[in-house]
Amino acid sequence: MAGTLTTITTPEQAVARIAYLSSDVVISVQPSLASDSEFSSHLKQLAKQKEQSLVAKTSDAVPEIQSVRHNNDPLLSVFTPIRSGQLVSVTTTSSILLPSVAHLYMLADLPVVVHVALGPKGFPDYSAITSIRNSGWTFLQSWSLQEAQDIALSAHALAIRSGKGVIHFFDPSSGAVAESIEGASADVVRAVLNLDNVRRFQSAPISGSGIYADDGRVAVVSEQPEPLALSSGAATDPAAEGEVASPLLTSQSSVKSSQQSETSTPPSVSTATTIESAAPLVSSEDIYKYVTGIWAQLSQLVGRQYNAFEWTGPESAENTIFLFGSDVSLFSDAIAKAQSGDSFAGAGIITPRLYRPWLGAKLIDTLPKSVKRVAVLEQVSRKTTKWGPVLIDVLTSVKSAVGGVETIVGYQLGYITKDSVKQALSGVFQNLTLEKPVQNLEVGEREVPQETSEYDISKPKLELSYTKILDQLFGSRAFVANSLDSDNAGVSRTISATPEYGFGSLLARKERRQKFVAEVKEAASNGRFLTEVPKRALAKWVASAEDAKKSEEAAEEVVSKLAIDNSTPAKALLKNKAFFRKQSLWLVGSDAWAYDLGNSGLHQVLASGENVNLLIIDSTPYSERAAADANRRKKDIGLYAMNFGNAYVASTAVYSSYTQVLQAMDEADKFNGPSIVLAYLPYFGEHESPLTILAETKKAVDIGYWPLYRWNPENEKKGEPNFSLDSERIKKELKAFLDRDNQLTQMMRKDPQFGAVLDQDFGTEIRAQQKRKAKDAYNQLLEGLFGAPLTILFGSDGGNAQALAKRLGTRGRARGLKTIVMAMEDYPVEDLPTEENIVFITSTAGQGEFPVNGKPLWDTIKDSTELDLASVKYSVFCLGDSHYWPRKEDRVYYNKPGKDLDRVLANFGGSHLAPLGLGDDQDPDGYQTGYSEWEPKLWEALGVSKVDGLPDEPPPITNEDIKISSNFLRGTIAEELLDTSTGAISAFNQQLTKFHGTYMQDDRDVRDERKAQGLEPAYSFMIRCRLPGGVSTPKQWVQMDDIANELGNETMKLTTRQTFQFHGVVKAKLKPAMQAINRALMDTLAACGDVNRNVMCSPHPSQSAYHREVYSWSKKISEHLLPATTAYHEIWLTDYDGKKTQVAGDAVQDFEPIYGSTYLPRKFKISIAIPPHNDVDVYAHDIGLIAIKGNDGHLLGFNLLVGGGMGATHNNKKTYPQTGRTLGFVKADQTHIACEKVMLVQRDHGDRKNRKHARLKYTVDDLTVDVFRSKVEELWGQPFLPAKPFHFDSNVDTFGWIKDETGMNHFTMFIENGRIEDTADFQMKTGLREIAKVHKGEFRLTPNQHLILSNVADEDLDTLKKLLAQYKLDNLHFSGLRLSSSACVAFPTCGLAMAESERYLPVLISKLEACLEENGLRQDSIIMRMTGCPNGCARPWLAEVAFVGKAYGAYNMYLGGGYHGQRLNKLYRSSIKEDEILEIMKGLLSRYAKEREQGERFGDWTIRAGIIKATTDGRNFHEGVVEDEEEEE
């Protein structure tokens, strides 16, 4: 960009560009993170284009743009980067200057550049500049677009050269009318900045960390001038200013310079720059020398000239104005056009370009000798001294000049326009030329047509989540004093939103209520009501006036009695009826208070001891940078308040625990004294997606940066600890506080489980120690071994690279090599130059990136400048997929990490052991093809290629081995549950727990962060219940809700297999959770694992009796096919002392009559559909049963399908989804037996060697349907009957109320993606719990993850409808697309997820809804599904349109599925991101709307329109894929 021509149209653009090119870091001050400033939009644009900084140390570096809110102490962000040797500039408006004055003083001796657009817009107030004129900075001014660019550049050059801070200020509107200019070229910028000086600064970072330390920064130029002896700054002292000015100016109305000669100090150097007692090493004259040097150079390069003071006018002028204001050209034009009679004809204008240091001598040099009178015009609206600051400057400078200026008169410059300038000038000059001119005249308008204020105040939208909770908890009782929405008559929004104002108004409100209570008391005894009734009610109310709940209850009665009475005193009381309720008084503050606790509203509140509540929202995201910036680290408000002793304190985070926020606010309200509720809501910008906030919150809470806790000093009286910890880890400072107070000991006594984790302080050094330990342990192991050393490092996400590395290690050892195998991230990089032979095996992640555990090492190596690998021999093998990224331009990502690493190691002088090896998933044997060529070369290079007697390699342990040796699924699960040293269980037992319905997972949102902190992943368990047919009683619902709250993560998932799933159950709570599920008369046995899973059944509410009949078969089949092992009961339902608790279905033997000891080759799924609804997706299961109704209305039997299945692997054409094929009809009473026989054929014929080929669908396809059928019939001893006719018309749920044939009512409600949780906007979980408490029928979970409130009698309808409405559960006003959508869990808990799903699909749909609306498709049902990986839990392959995760943020898109779930879809696009998804979808939707035929479904249309080919069988799923064909062309 700097090399190409850039057109610049505004001064802010010019300045932003120069700041960008000349800085390492730009602090961009914004009105809010959601709204750009005039600078920030340009800065972001440059950063987006990856334009490079011209001062960066490396050639490809782009400057860091830090966006900071204007009211968030922006200059604080300067300290850390500038101290580390980075060039920092700030772009801002003038409103931040005065509040930042303390920082300005401290930054004055650092080469920071602050570009200031003066405000308010239209008529800027220069007092923002004059009031900080003595802060020790250099001030430069520009007045036009061209000047803005040149002076901005001069400012940077000057800062670098002088080592001192430079403020460049300008009125943005003064350059706005100019024609556009050309951006300064890179060469000009480089030359003026002088890169030698830049490097000198960057290479000498400044020590010291406290912002209160004196940095003693000196100029970076080598030839240091001698420090000048400066007089101690008289002009810095306002009082002293007065002293200088007053005697001269008050004694008479004009000042004659001849009268000022009594001072003997020559005015050559102003004292104004100096503010510290120690004189800086750079004098004002030095600054002048540097800046004129810079301008001379600029003039040579671009031909424009600049001076410390700019003179315009004839050299013979007698009168002049000294202008300190924005519109110089307005005045100069008017003077130039003056007629001979005008009083200002022939006058000159002088303006200060270099405002500070103030160089009086230069002013005198610039003024023509002919000048006799000077009118000083200052555009300063806030005057703090009697005489204008510029007037004083001019006076002190020219007062001693001999024979020159006679009169100096000050004016206050108001708003002048083209029309009024002549008149203003006439006034100025008429007064000036009087014999006794009047001082301090005002010229121009005082009232200015103002555009909007610089920074309008608005409440960040996201903060609403907390204020909504206040509403929800306290309703109309909640009173937020400084709410932006409140009506504060006559008080500006800016003021009314401040905490001070809010606190004051809260106190006033309290007082008013006290007064009111006194009035009521009086009225209760002496009131002149019509009857005595109100008095009694009032007396009752007075007794409980201070009790929120009781007074609220009494209030209703009082109000109604008063209303009936309607007497004058009654009316008077009713006027203030709001006070009958005891309000919950809240003040909302921000984390900005944390920087200066002593002066903040917080301190006021605490010190007052008043019963008010503070909600302080902290929006600073937890991130490494924030944590590392010592200056940005705020003081801990919670600790401060707890130390105060009299306050209730809670630390909460709505995105971590919703119930804890509720609890904290409720306790705060009840606490009689100040309460502080800290609420975490991290965001970088206001359009931040909830996903990012969620992830950021989780990191902060998990790591202990933002612990969740509550502190109630009242508890002590009850003998309970004051402190309760609601999250797991706390930070050092809090721990120290609690230790000191003995609170931690008390708490741990009460909750012993906290003990272990609280000891783990976080810190990256732990990680370094771990690495060292691991490496040393290996070295010890190798001691005494002979042979060449070989270090093998792997980077692996999926496990393949790791497995290869380990196998290579074993083979190396067998060849006598001293072999170490480690993950790249565990390797101490500093050892790299000492290696003799090193091998890297890595897979390719994301867009050609290193896997997570390879990245840290790569980042260190690639940024290193001093690695010397001259004595290191190395080789790299990389695993990738040459077809992973379909577009040609993306092919570079194929095996990119390996290629990069190989190149970089060579650059550092390493030599090849064997050339780079590339494994490609597309080769016949996948990556093995490339690997088997590469490995022999390695052995050859190491001289061990021909070794005799190599031992056989042990075969890898397979799932089959695990099953055999598990002792009927016991393994050592029971023992591992007792191990509290880790939250995990071993890999072996992980496989087995699946059979018991639980998987170990880890929270992927916090995985990297925990790794960096040296902590093990946040392990927890997912538990899946067995709930055949998805029918649950209301009691069970409440029990499930309790489990989620007390043992899980406060949410439940209704799954696509019609059951409850809990997430986030930690190991210690796993057994209690299993027991609680059992107490609810459910179990989890065989909900996962290589067995028959939960049997599904269409929930079908319209035919209740028939449903009951069919549903009974799902239970029967499920129970018939349950594993018989007693391991489940032993492990989970037995107390730790071995005694059994409750056992549901007490099986006694360890013999598996159906499964045998190796169970099934893979999972096995059965579903039952009740036509015409195919809501269970009957074609997607190993066995699909289609219920056939007899003529008598009863169940006749089932058509039995086999071999449906969803799982597939991306790019592996040997895997595919498949739909079930019909074996025939089975009579009802034989169904479980037929299912058993199908399962047995699979047990004996399924592929147990290759898990990717082990599902029944492959067995059926390999054997053919006919052979498979005959094998089943053989075992069963009878033939299948011919299939009966049936008809499906949809596979989505039918929402809303229906009445069945028995007169009972059923309501299908929409639960987006099956997630049951509460949010600030939607209390769904609470609502369902309340419903469950009164509901007499049942709940049915649907296969589309929704919920049916089933069997509601007419007499209960009203109650339930009311509850549904109260909790907004009756809302079905969603688009047809949303109602027909479904997503799997994916991130953060599913270990297989490659991309988001449940958290993202709703967002994607929202982005499509406007397009649906436009095309009239809002009501149309289009089946859209999403999963995070091709395992396909939400049955994506049967959807009309599906997105399956490929990499984070990238999806494969499929089209053409059948609306009834009868036809598979086909790949349409690979690895597309949101932009492309939206573009494609919008195009398709609008075409579909226009082209569809009557009743034609979206999936069918895509085929008819030729957009996709139909998949007629899973075996042709990969055929005719659009992108493949394109490639072949």
Ligand code: SF4
């Ligand atoms: S489809 Fe994949 S990502 Fe989604 S829940 Fe299933 S296994 Fe996890």
